[in-house]
Amino acid sequence: MPIFKVPVIHRFGILxxxxxxxxxxxxxxxxxxxxxxxxxxxxxxxxxEITENFIQKFNDATNPQDKKDLLELAxxxxxxxxxxxxxxxxxSGKHVDLPVAWTEAIILAQCKGEIxxxxxxxxxxxxxxxxxxxxxxxxxxxxxESILYRICYDAAQKSYLYSSxxxxxxxxFLVFLRLLVFHLCGHLKSSGEHTxxxxxxxxxxxxxxxxxxxxPNILSAVxxxxxxxxxxxxxxxxxxxxxxxxxxxxxxxxSDLEQKENKIQxxxxxxxxVWVCIHNNxxxxxxxxxxxxxxxxxxxxxxxxxxxxxLLVLGEAAKLNLSCLKVxxxxxxxxxxxxxxxxxxxDSCMQNLSSWSWEIGYVYxxxxxxxxxxxxxxxxxxxxxxxxxxxxxxxxxxxELRGASFFDLLQYSPSDGPHDCEExxxxxxxxxxxxxxxxxxELCGDVSREGLRNAMWNALQKQKNNExxxxxxxxxxxxxxxxxxxxxxxxxxxxxAPSSPRTLISCQYVGWRVASALSQVYLPPTGPNIxxxxxxxxxVSPVKYQYSEQRDVEKRTARPSLRYxxxxxxxxSLPLCPFHLFF
Numbered sequence: 001m002p003i004f005k006v007p008v009i010h011r012f013g014i015l016x017x018x019x020x021x022x023x024x025x026x027x028x029x030x031x032x033x034x035x036x037x038x039x040x041x042x043x044x045x046x047x048x049e050i051t052e053n054f055i056q057k058f059n060d061a062t063n064p065q066d067k068k069d070l071l072e073l074a075x076x077x078x079x080x081x082x083x084x085x086x087x088x089x090x091x092s093g094k095h096v097d098l099p100v101a102w103t104e105a106i107i108l109a110q111c112k113g114e115i116x117x118x119x120x121x122x123x124x125x126x127x128x129x130x131x132x133x134x135x136x137x138x139x140x141x142x143x144x145e146s147i148l149y150r151i152c153y154d155a156a157q158k159s160y161l162y163s164s165x166x167x168x169x170x171x172x173f174l175v176f177l178r179l180l181v182f183h184l185c186g187h188l189k190s191s192g193e194h195t196x197x198x199x200x201x202x203x204x205x206x207x208x209x210x211x212x213x214x215x216p217n218i219l220s221a222v223x224x225x226x227x228x229x230x231x232x233x234x235x236x237x238x239x240x241x242x243x244x245x246x247x248x249x250x251x252x253x254x255s256d257l258e259q260k261e262n263k264i265q266x267x268x269x270x271x272x273x274v275w276v277c278i279h280n281n282x283x284x285x286x287x288x289x290x291x292x293x294x295x296x297x298x299x300x301x302x303x304x305x306x307x308x309x310x311l312l313v314l315g316e317a318a319k320l321n322l323s324c325l326k327v328x329x330x331x332x333x334x335x336x337x338x339x340x341x342x343x344x345x346x347d348s349c350m351q352n353l354s355s356w357s358w359e360i361g362y363v364y365x366x367x368x369x370x371x372x373x374x375x376x377x378x379x380x381x382x383x384x385x386x387x388x389x390x391x392x393x394x395x396x397x398x399x400e401l402r403g404a405s406f407f408d409l410l411q412y413s414p415s416d417g418p419h420d421c422e423e424x425x426x427x428x429x430x431x432x433x434x435x436x437x438x439x440x441x442e443l444c445g446d447v448s449r450e451g452l453r454n455a456m457w458n459a460l461q462k463q464k465n466n467e468x469x470x471x472x473x474x475x476x477x478x479x480x481x482x483x484x485x486x487x488x489x490x491x492x493x494x495x496x497a498p499s500s501p502r503t504l505i506s507c508q509y510v511g512w513r514v515a516s517a518l519s520q521v522y523l524p525p526t527g528p529n530i531x532x533x534x535x536x537x538x539x540v541s542p543v544k545y546q547y548s549e550q551r552d553v554e555k556r557t558a559r560p561s562l563r564y565x566x567x568x569x570x571x572x573s574l575p576l577c578p579f580h581l582f583f
Contacts, residue, residue: 048073048076048077048080050077050104050107050108054070054073055107055108055110055111057070058070058071058074058111058112058115059110059111059112071115074108074111074115075115077104077108078108078115078118078119078122080104081101081104081105081108081119081122082122083095084096084097084098084100084101084104085098085101085102085105085122085125085126085130086098086101086126086130087122087125087126090129090130090509091126091129091130091131092131098126098130098133098136098139099135099136099138099139101122101126102123102126102127102136102139102140102143103139103142105119105120105122105123105126106119106123106142106143106146106147109123109146109150116164117163117164117167120164120167120168120171121167123143123171124167124170124171124174127171127174127175127178127510128174128507128508128509128510129508129509129510129513130513131513132178132181132182132513132514132516132517134182134185134187136178136182137179137182137187137188137191137194138191138194140175140178140179140182141179141191141194141197141198143171143175144172144175144176144179144198144201144225145197145198145201147168147171147172147175148172148198148201148202148204148205148225149201150168151165151168151169151172151205151208151222152201152204152205152207152208153204161215161478163481163482165218166217166218166478166482169212169217169218169221169222170221172221172222172225173221173224173225174507174510176224176225176228176229177224177228177510177514179228179232180228180231180232180305180309181309181514181517181518183231183232184264184518184521185517185518185521186521188232195232195233196233198229198232198233199229199233202225202226202229202230202233205222205225205226205229206226208222209222209223209226214471214474215474215478216358216362216427216430216431217362217430217431217434217475217478220358220359220362220363223359224305224308224359227303227304227305228305231303231305264306264309264518264522265295265298265301265306265307265310266295266298267292267295267296267298267299267306267307267310268306268307268309268310268313268518269522270288270291270292270295270310271292271309271310271311271313271314271317272313272515272518272519272522272523273288273523274288274289274292274313274314274317274324275313275314275316275317275515275519276519276523278317278320278321278324285321285323285324286323289323289324289327292314292327292331293327293330293331296331296334296335299331299335299357299360300335300338300339300356300357301357302357304357304359304360307357307360308359308360308363309514309518311328311332311360311363311364311367312363312367312510312511312514312515313511313514313515313518314327314328314331314367315328315367315368315370315371315511316511316512316515318367318371318375318380318384319370319371319374319375319376319380320376320380322379322380322383325371325380325383325384326388328367328404329387329388329403329404329405330404332360332361332364332404333401333402333403333404333408335360335361336361336401336404336412336425336428337400337401339356339424340401340414340424340425342356356424358424358427358428361427361428361431362427362428362430362431364404365406365409365428365431365432365434365435366431366435366506366507367511368384368404368405368406368435369435369438369439369506370506370507370508370511371384372384372385372406372439372452373439373442373443373506373508374508378449378452381449381452382452383405384405384406385405385406385407385452385455385456386405386406386407386455387402387403387404387405387407387408388403388405406432406435406436406456406459407459409428409429409432410429410432410459410463412425426469426471426472429467429469429472430471430472430474430475431475433460433463433467433472433473433475433476434475434476434478434479436456436459436460436463437460437475437476437479437480437483438479438506439453439456440453440456440457440460441479441483442506443456460476464476
C-alpha cells in the first residue's frame with residue numbers, strides 16, 4: 001500500500017512511555033487510515049485488529065483462560081503478519097504488504113513472552129531478504145525509534161542479558177543498514193522531522209554502550225546504529241539549534257544533506273564493480289580485484305561505514321567465486337595485522353583501543369559465516385573455514401596472522417607484543433567462537449555437510465579447552481542460550497513441526513539487497529536487474545564458467561581435506577548447556 005508522508009505533530013524523544021504510545025498512535029492513524037488500529041470504546045469489527053488496548057490486556061492478563069484466549073488471538077495475528085511479510089516468497093507477491101506487516105510486528109513485539117520473540121523473528125527474516133523500496137522509509141524510522149526506546153528504557157535497565165536484547169540489536173542493525181542505504185541513494189531528503197527525532201534518540205543510545213561492553217555481538221550493532229545515525233543526521237548534529245522551527249529543519253536537510261549524499265568511498269565502489277562483474281561474466285574480474293587491493297588502507301579510516309558495506313558486498317561475490325574470497329581474506333588479514341602492528345608501537349594499547357575499527361573485523365566474521373553456510377559450492381565453504389594455507393603444519397610464529405579464515409583467526413595470538421594488545425583482539429576471537437556455535441547449530445542434521453560440521457565442532461571444542469579468556473568463552477554461552485529456545489512455528493517450514501533446538505537466525509540475503517540497491521545508483525546499467533536467487537537453488541551456480549575456473553584454482557592450491565585435519569568424529573548434535581541466565 002502507498003505510504004503518505006504526513007508530518008507527525010508530536011516530537012518524540014526518549015522521555016516517557018506516554019510519549020512513545022502517543023507517537024505510535026499518531027503514526028498508525030496517519031499512515032494507515034484504512035486500518036483501524038486506534039483504541040475504540042465500542043467493540044472492534046475486526047477481531048484481529050492490533051490495538052494498544054489488546055497489548056495492554058495481553059500483558060496484564062492474570063486469569064488462565066484469558067491468557068489462553070489472548071495467546072491464541074496473538075498467534076493468529078502473527079500468522080497474518082507472516083503472510084503479509086512474504087517470508088516464503090522473499091518479500092514479494094500480491095499478498096505482501098511490508099509496511100503494514102513490519103508495523104504489526106514491531107507492535108506485537110511489545111507483548112511479553114513467546115509472542116515477543118516470534119514477532120522479532122519475523123522482523124529479522126523479513127528485513128534480511130525483503131526488497132529495498134523507498135516507500136519503506138517512514139516505517140523504518142518508526143521501527144528505529146521503537147527499537148531505540150526498547151533498548152534504552154527497557155532492556156538496558158535490566159540486571160541480566162535477555163535473548164530479546166540480542167534480537168533487538170539485530171533488528172536495529174538491519175533497520176539502520178537499510179536507512180543508510182536509502183541515505184546514500186538520496187531517498188531521505190524529505191525526512192527532516194524523522195531525522196530530528198532519531199537524533200534525539202541516539203543521544204540516549206550512546207549512554208547505553210557501557211552495558212554491552214562484555215558482548216561484542218550486541219556492542220557492534222549498537223556502534224553501527226550510532227555511526228549510521230550520525231551519518232543520516234549529520235546536518236542535525238552539527239546545527240542542533242536549527243531545530244527550533246520546522247521550517248529551518250526542512251531547509252537545512254535539503255541544502256546540506258543533498259550536497260553530501262551520492263558520495264561513497266572507492267573501496268565500496270570497487271566492491272560493487274566486483275559484484276557486477278561476477279554476475280555479468282566479465283573477463284576483467286581479475287583486473288578489478290587488483291584495483292580493489294589498492295584501496296585496502298581505507299579500512300583504517302575513522303568513518304568505517306563504507307568499509308562495512310564494502311565487506312557485505314564483497315562477501316556476496318565471494319559466495320560465488322574463489323578469487324573474490326581470496327581477495328576478501330587478504331584484505332582482512334592485512335587489516336588485522338597492520339592494526340596489531342600499529343598498536344604495538346604505542347605506549348599503551350588500551351589507550352588506543354578506539355584507534356582501530358574492530359567493528360570491521362567483527363562484521364567480517366559474520367560475512368565469513370555466511371560464506372561457510374551459503375557458499376555456492378562446497379569448496380568455497382571449506383576454504384572459508386580452513387583458508388588457503390597448509391593448515392596441517394603448526395605456525396612457526398603464532399603472532400603472525402597467516403590468513404583470515406576461521407581456522408587462521410583461532411590460531412592467531414598476538415601475545416609477543418604488549419599484554420594490552422591482546423585486549424584489542426579478543427573481540428575478533430569472540431566473534432569467531434560465537435559464529436562457530438551458530439554454524440554448528442545451523443548444520444545440525446545436514447548429512448551432506450557432516451564433515452564440515454564435524455571439523456567446526458572439533459575446532460570449537462579445542463578452543464573451549466584452550467581458551468583462557470573468560471570473555472571469549474562467554475560467546476559460547478550466549479550463542480547456546482539463543483539456540484536453547486523452542487523452534488518458532490511461524491518461521492519453520494511446518495507450523496506443526498515438533499519442538500527442537502532452534503536454528504539461530506542469521507543474515508543471508510541482506511548483502512545482496514545492499515549490492516543491488518547501491519549498484520543501481522552508483523554504477524551504469526550493464527544489463528537486466530539481477531534477481532535474488534531462491535534458497536533452494538543456491539547450490540547450482542548461475543554462471544557456467546565459474547566452476548571450471550574455480551577447479552583450476554583449486555588444483556594449484558594446497559588445501560587438506562577436513563577428515564585429514566580432524567580425524568576424530570564427534571556426535572552430530574551440538575551439546576547445549578542448560579543456561580537460563582538470558583531468559
